[in-house]
Amino acid sequence: MDPNLHFETRAICAGQAPDPTTGSTITPIHQTATFTQEIVGSDQRYQYSRGANPTRTALEEALASLESASFGIAFSSGMAAIASVVQLLKTGDNILVADDLYGGSYRLFSEVLPRHGISITYFDGSKVSDLKKRIKKSTKLVWLESPTNPMVRLQDISACSEVTKKRNILTVIDNTFASPYFQRPLELGADVVVHSTTKYISGHSDVIGGAVLTNDEEYANALRTLRTTTGGVPGPWDTWLTLRGLKTLAVRMRAHEENAFAIAEFLENRPEIEKVYFPGLPNFDGHELAKRQMHGFGGIVTVDLKGGERAARDLCENTSLFSLAESLGGVESLIGYPWLMSHAAFSESLKIKKGISKSTVRLSIGLEHAADLCDDLAQAFNSCT
Numbered sequence: 460m461d462p463n464l465h466f467e468t469r470a471i472c473a474g475q476a477p478d479p480t481t482g483s484t485i486t487p488i489h490q491t492a493t494f495t496q497e498i499v500g501s502d503q504r505y506q507y508s509r510g511a512n513p514t515r516t517a518l519e520e521a522l523a524s525l526e527s528a529s530f531g532i533a534f535s536s537g538m539a540a541i542a543s544v545v546q547l548l549k550t551g552d553n554i555l556v557a558d559d560l561y562g563g564s565y566r567l568f569s570e571v572l573p574r575h576g577i578s579i580t581y582f583d584g585s586k587v588s589d590l591k592k593r594i595k596k597s598t599k600l601v602w603l604e605s606p607t608n609p610m611v612r613l614q615d616i617s618a619c620s621e622v623t624k625k626r627n628i629l630t631v632i633d634n635t636f637a638s639p640y641f642q643r644p645l646e647l648g649a650d651v652v653v654h655s656t657t658k659y660i661s662g663h664s665d666v667i668g669g670a671v672l673t674n675d676e677e678y679a680n681a682l683r684t685l686r687t688t689t690g691g692v693p694g695p696w697d698t699w700l701t702l703r704g705l706k707t708l709a710v711r712m713r714a715h716e717e718n719a720f721a722i723a724e725f726l727e728n729r730p731e732i733e734k735v736y737f738p739g740l741p742n743f744d745g746h747e748l749a750k751r752q753m754h755g756f757g758g759i760v761t762v763d764l765k766g767g768e769r770a771a772r773d774l775c776e777n778t779s780l781f782s783l784a785e786s787l788g789g790v791e792s793l794i795g796y797p798w799l800m801s802h803a804a805f806s807e808s809l810k811i812k813k814g815i816s817k818s819t820v821r822l823s824i825g826l827e828h829a830a831d832l833c834d835d836l837a838q839a840f841n842s843c844t
Contacts, residue, residue, distance in 0.1 A: 460524050466640060467709040474520025475702070486517045488699045510687045514695040518702045519670070522660070525639040525708075527646050528672035530679035532686060533698060537635065537655025538563050539691035540669030542571075544631055544653060545600070546689075547681055550576030553597040557584030557614055559607040559813050561633065562804040568602075584614040585745075591622055598626075603649070604633040606749075609761050609797045609821040610814045611636065611736050613745035616752055620648030629678075635659070635788075640712040641755040645674060658788030659758070661704035662711050666697045711790065714826050715758030721829035722822065722836070723760045731770060731840050733818065736761040759787060760822045761797075766843075768817035771796060773843035775820060780827055780835040787823035792832055795821045 460473040475486050489512050494505045505511050519531035534540040541564055545554065556568055558581040568579045583589040584603065601623050605614040616632060623630045631651040632644040638659040644652050654660060656668035673679050686692060693701070716739070723737040738749040739756030749756055764770040774794070775783050781794040785801065795801055797815050805813070824832070 460520070462524070462527070466525060469524045470521065470708050471706045473524035474517040486514060486699065486702060488695050489513045490695050508695070509690060509692055512692075512695055512698070514702070515693065515698045518698050518705070521702060521705055522639070522654075522656075522670050523672055525643075525705075526634075526652050526672040527643050528652065529674045530672070530676065532671045532679060532682045533656070533693050533701075534669035534671070534686060535691045535693045535697075536667045537653070537657060537669035538567070540653050540655075540671050541633070542567060543682055543685050543689070543691060544651060544671060545572060545577070546685055547678070548577055548599055551597060552599040553578045553580060553595050554600045554602055555580050555582055555590065555593055555595075555598050555628075556602040557582060557604060557607075559584055559610060559612050560602070560604045561608045561635075562802045564602075564604070564633070566804045585612065587615060587618045587622060590619055594622075594626060594628070598628055600629045600631060602631050602633075603644075604636075605642075606636040606738060606745075606757060606759070608636060609759070609795075609801060609819065611738055611743075611745075611757070611759055611761060612814075613738065613748045613752070615748060616644050616647040616649055620650075623650075624648065636757055636759060637753060637755075638708060638712055638757075638788075640709050641716075641757055642753045645672065647752055650675060651678070656701050657786065659712065659715070660708060660788075661701040662708065662789060663700075663704050664786060664789035664791065666700040666704075668693050668697055668701050711826065712755065712758070715824055716755050718826065718829045718832065719756065719758045719760050719824040722824050722832055725833045725836070726760065726762055729836075729840065731764055731766065731774075733763040733765045758824045760824060762820050762822070763816060764818045764820065766818070768798075770843065771798075771818050771820050774836075774839050777839040777842045778835050779838075780832055781822065781839075787821075789823070790826045792825035792827055793823040795823070797821055 523531035582593045603614050620630045630649045632649045633653045635655045652672040654670045737760045781792045784793045
């Protein structure tokens with residue numbers, strides 16, 4: 460696929476040519492475990508679906524095109540993708556992790572990897588100087604997440620990548636919150652991009668998936684081998700659903716962002732709100748960095764409420780259009796309480812250090828009409844007074 464074609468065109472066409480057998484315009488669901496071979500010892504591309512499947516190939520090619528990558532590797536979940544990336548390290552290696560990150564990633568880094576002799580060092584992701592300070596001789600990988608979950612903080616991907624490249628350290632970034640429509644880290648110097656495709660990429664809250672994108676052929680081959688060996692592959696139906704959602708990623712992300720602006724500005728003027736966190740707001744701490752390294756500001760709005768824990772719980776439990784639920788990035792609006800939901804794995808002190816308090820609420824802004832969403836939040840506030 461011509462990389463000069465616009466994002467919207469590649470989202471619909473990359474890896475998705477009409478089926479050569481039937482002419483089907485839409486990529487077929489190759490619901491098969493195995494493929495018939497003509498000769499013993501065949502080297503044909505498709506032999507067994509744990510290794511490769513044509514529906515999965517279509518998704519991988521499409522994602523690679525959108526992330527400006529040469530290689531895409533799809534996984535059964537975002538955590539399967541993350542776990543596979545770090546499994547390529549060996550005992551004695553060190554991972555330098557930006558300290559504001561998703562709870563599932565934190566559990567993997569803090570509870571699982573140390574048992575295998577891989578050490579973890581956390582650094583302040585907002586300070587490149589702290590990254591430089593904490594690099595060890597054994598550091599083989601730097602893990603970034605930007606924007607972060609749930610406080611939507613940003614890390615300077617270009618500056619961090621410049622530091623790591625000089626030391627031959629791999630830079631990996633979780634790009635789930637931005638999606639490839641709003642941010643393409645490989646273009647900014649990162650080596651590997653990870654996604655939970657469950658979120659914005661599939662976009663409809665009906666499938667679990669993950670992906671890794673890179674321009675390093677050797678690394679991509681190692682990841683494919685690891686995936687085949689460990690079995691963290693998505694099935695054809697899940698892959699097809701993700702591919703279908705991907706086609707509308709551009710129009711959905713524009714609508715998510717438009718609604719997020721409306722909600723953020725509405726909440727800024729509510730007396731119940733202590734602070735609004737949204738990269739698109741001019742007073743947001745990382746606003747200028749967002750304008751430099753992103754192509755938009757995303758669809759997540761996080762708030763701190765003046766009334767503390769009781770007010771936060773009441774808001775979460777009294778909306779009708781916002782569903783109280785885990786996850787994010789779907790067409791429907793979701794509301795969550797990070798203290799006990801997405802970031803329950805963190806200790807109380809770590810949550811506070813990350814800026815998450817008992818008054819913090821995360822909003823994943825969907826595609827409903829913005830006025831209806833504002834009205835829903837207003838009635839939830841009013842019902843709690």
